[in-house]
Amino acid sequence: MSKAVIKRLENLLSVKSLVTLMLTAVFTVMALRGAISQDFMTVYAVVIAFYFGTQSQKVQETAEGGGNG
Numbered sequence: 001m002s003k004a005v006i007k008r009l010e011n012l013l014s015v016k017s018l019v020t021l022m023l024t025a026v027f028t029v030m031a032l033r034g035a036i037s038q039d040f041m042t043v044y045a046v047v048i049a050f051y052f053g054t055q056s057q058k059v060q061e062t063a064e065g066g067g068n069g
Contacts (some may be wrong), residue, residue, distance in 0.1 A: 017051075027040070
């Protein structure tokens, strides 16, 4: 496998990514059952916003040449 693929797999297996993926799976099941509570929706929205916010920040730092690794 190429180094880029391995790096992406490593990133996918980070705790943050695993929590986001699990919450998304739970959200999908709850949505299909029509049982999404307001509390869960709030938590899910915060986690998703954090996840995509940090991803966006990493991309921006890399584009600016300020990434740490």
